[in-house]
Amino acid sequence: xxxxxxxxxxxxxxxxxxxxxxxxxxxxxxxxxxxxxxxxxxxxxxx
Amino acid sequence: xxxxxxxxxxxxxxxxxxxxxxxxxxxxxxxxxxxxxxxxxxxxxxxxxxxxxxxxxxxxxxxxxxxxxxxxxxxxxxxxxxxxxxxxxxxxxxxxxxxxxxxxxxxxxxxxxxxxxxxxxxxxxxxxxxxxxxxxxxxxxxxxxxxxxxxxxxxxxxxxxxxxxxxxxxxxxxxxxxxxxxxxxxxxxxxxxxxxxxxxxxxxxxxxxxxxxxxxxxxxxxxxxxxxxxxxxxxxxxxxxxxx
Numbered sequence: 559x560x561x562x563x564x565x566x567x568x569x570x571x572x573x574x575x576x577x578x579x580x581x582x583x584x585x586x587x588x589x590x591x592x593x594x595x596x597x598x599x600x601x602x603x604x605x
Numbered sequence: 606x607x608x609x610x611x612x613x614x615x616x617x618x619x620x621x622x623x624x625x626x627x628x629x630x631x632x633x634x635x636x637x638x639x640x641x642x643x644x645x646x647x648x649x650x651x652x653x654x655x656x657x658x659x660x661x662x663x664x665x666x667x668x669x670x671x672x673x674x675x676x677x678x679x680x681x682x683x684x685x686x687x688x689x690x691x692x693x694x695x696x697x698x699x700x701x702x703x704x705x706x707x708x709x710x711x712x713x714x715x716x717x718x719x720x721x722x723x724x725x726x727x728x729x730x731x732x733x734x735x736x737x738x739x740x741x742x743x744x745x746x747x748x749x750x751x752x753x754x755x756x757x758x759x760x761x762x763x764x765x766x767x768x769x770x771x772x773x774x775x776x777x778x779x780x781x782x783x784x785x786x787x788x789x790x791x792x793x794x795x796x797x798x799x800x801x802x803x804x805x806x807x808x809x810x811x812x813x814x815x816x817x818x819x820x821x822x823x824x825x826x827x828x829x830x831x832x833x834x835x836x837x838x839x840x841x842x843x844x845x846x847x848x849x
Binding site: 561562564565567568569571572575576579580583584586587590591593594597598600601604605 | 640644653654655656658659662663666701702705708709712713716717719720818822825826828829832833835836839840842843846847
């Protein structure tokens with residue numbers, strides 16, 4: 559492997575990890591917001 | 606507004622709603638600028654050639670893997686001593702970010718080591734203590750999920766986080782205390798940085814990017830933790846309404 563290939567591999571892995579972390583965090587947050595909306599509507603329906 | 610008012614979930618949530626998008630925006634700009642400076646604008650090293658560019662992604666990840674563990678340990682100590690639940694939630698929010706940064710440090714360091722040292726890995730003091738730090742992060746996160754009793758799990762994992770603080774000076778000073786393959790400090794030392802300004806600029810730009818991304822992600826995850834508590838409270842109310 560040439561030096562450039564090592565650089566590309568390193569940056570590729572790092573950016574993949576960071577982007578995955580951001581995407582997973584956002585997705586979890588959106589899932590919780592949907593869950594909150596559902597539970598709110600259930601509480602309103604019950605009362 | 607004083608610092609203690611941030612321990613109230615409603616006030617904290619309001620602050621997080623303001624800080625989070627700002628931090629994400631700033632981190633995006635800083636990463637774009639940092640990547641340009643690191644990959645295009647900065648010079649190659651006279652010995653390492655273009656491999657030196659791995660420094661700009663490896664070194665800030667290492668710095669913040671240590672910083673985030675320190676943040677986690679101090680937050681956990683605040684939770685155990687002062688019984689502030691928000692402090693434990695902040696540690697909980699920071700852990701995965703720190704674990705990813707530690708993984709990036711290990712992976713990019715390994716990739717840098719192959720062309721420079723001729724090996725992907727050596728069991729020298731710096732690399733081994735950094736690997737231990739990564740395992741401490743994983744241990745903290747697994748302990749949090751280990752029990753159905755969330756309060757108990759939070760207390761046990763907080764103890765682990767505080768005990769793990771002993772590893773931070775070991776990681777930092779390992780290159781001074783032992784004869785290691787990993788080079789000694791080049792930036793944060795008594796005599797001042799020994800690397801050229803043309804390389805310091807992209808390094809600090811990427812470090813700022815890592816920091817702002819950490820702030821954005823912790824705010825995001827903390828909001829998620831507060832949301833899940835709200836949901837649990839409403840579910841308990843639903844159960845109570847159903848029973849009555």
